[in-house]
Amino acid sequence: GAVVSQHPSRVICKSGTSVKIECRSLDFQATTMFWYRQFPKQSLMLMATSNEGSKATYEQGVEKDKFLINHASLTLSTLTVTSAHPEDSSFYICSAYRSGTYGEKLFFGSGTQLSVL
Amino acid sequence: GIQVEQSPPDLILQEGANSTLRCNFSDSVNNLQWFHQNPWGQLINLFYIPSGTKQNGRLSATTVATERYSLLYISSSQTTDSGVYFCDGRAGGTSYGKLTFGQGTILTVHP
Numbered sequence: 001g002a003v004v005s006q007h008p009s010r011v012i013c014k015s016g017t018s019v020k021i022e023c024r025s026l027d028f029q030a031t032t033m034f035w036y037r038q039f040p041k042q043s044l045m046l047m048a049t050s051n052e053g054s055k056a057t058y059e060q061g062v063e064k065d066k067f068l069i070n071h072a073s074l075t076l077s078t079l080t081v082t083s084a085h086p087e088d089s090s091f092y093i094c095s096a097y098r099s100g101t102y103g104e105k106l107f108f109g110s111g112t113q114l115s116v117l
Numbered sequence: 118g119i120q121v122e123q124s125p126p127d128l129i130l131q132e133g134a135n136s137t138l139r140c141n142f143s144d145s146v147n148n149l150q151w152f153h154q155n156p157w158g159q160l161i162n163l164f165y166i167p168s169g170t171k172q173n174g175r176l177s178a179t180t181v182a183t184e185r186y187s188l189l190y191i192s193s194s195q196t197t198d199s200g201v202y203f204c205d206g207r208a209g210g211t212s213y214g215k216l217t218f219g220q221g222t223i224l225t226v227h228p
Contacts, residue, residue: 034216036216038158042220043203043218043219043220043221044160044203044216044218045218046216046217091158093158093160095160095216105162105165106150106162106216107162108159108160108161108162110157110158110159111158111159111160113158
C-alpha cells in the first residue's frame with residue numbers, strides 16, 4: 001500500500017536553531033500535502049496545505065516566516081521550523097493526498113517529536 | 118466552519134468487549150472520515166464514509182447524514198485498538214485532505 005515517510009522521528013535542538021522535517025510519498029505522487037501540529041493529549045491542528053510548485057497555504061494564526069514549507073517535487077514536502085523556541089516543541093505530522101485509479105485517500109507520516117531546549 | 122463533537126471523550130474496555138463511538142456535526146457534511154492514532158502517534162485512515170455503512174473486519178461505521186452524526190463500532194476489541202479515534206467532517210467543496218479533527222475519543226483496551 002501507499003506509504004508516507006517522515007523524518008526525523010525525533011529531534012532535540014537548542015533554542016534559536018532551525019529544524020527541517022521531511023515528508024515523502026514513497027509510491028505515489030502527491031500534489032498536495034498537509035502539515036499538522038499536535039500538543040500532548042490534544043487533537044491535531046492543521047497548520048498549512050503544501051502544494052507542489054506553488055506557495056503553501058497557511059491556516060489562520062500560523063506564522064509563515066516561522067514555519068517554512070517547500071514542496072519542490074511531487075514526492076517531497078519539507079517543513080522548516082526557523083529559529084525554534086521552546087514553545088515550538090510539539091508533535092508534527094504530515095499527510096499526503098492520493099487520488100486516482102484506486103480512489104482518494106489520505107496517508108500520514110509517522111510524526112516528528114520536536115523538543116526545543 | 119463545521120463543529121465536530123465526539124463522544125465519549127474517554128473509554129476503557131476489557132479485551133473482547135464491543136464499543137460505539139459517536140461524532141455529531143453542527144451542519145451538513147458530505148465528506149466524513151474516521152481515523153485512528155495509535156499510542157506511538159501514527160495516524161491511519163479507517164473509513165471514508167459520507168453516508169451509509171461500511172465494514173472492515175471488526176470495525177464498521179455508519180453515517181446518517183440527514184441527522185448529522187456518524188458512529189464507529191468496534192467489536193471484540195483488542196489491546197491494539199487502543200489509541201485515539203478522530204472523526205472529521207467536511208462541507209461540500211472543501212478540500213478532501215484539509216482536515217479539522219474533533220477532540221477525539223481516547224480508547225484504552227486492557228488485556
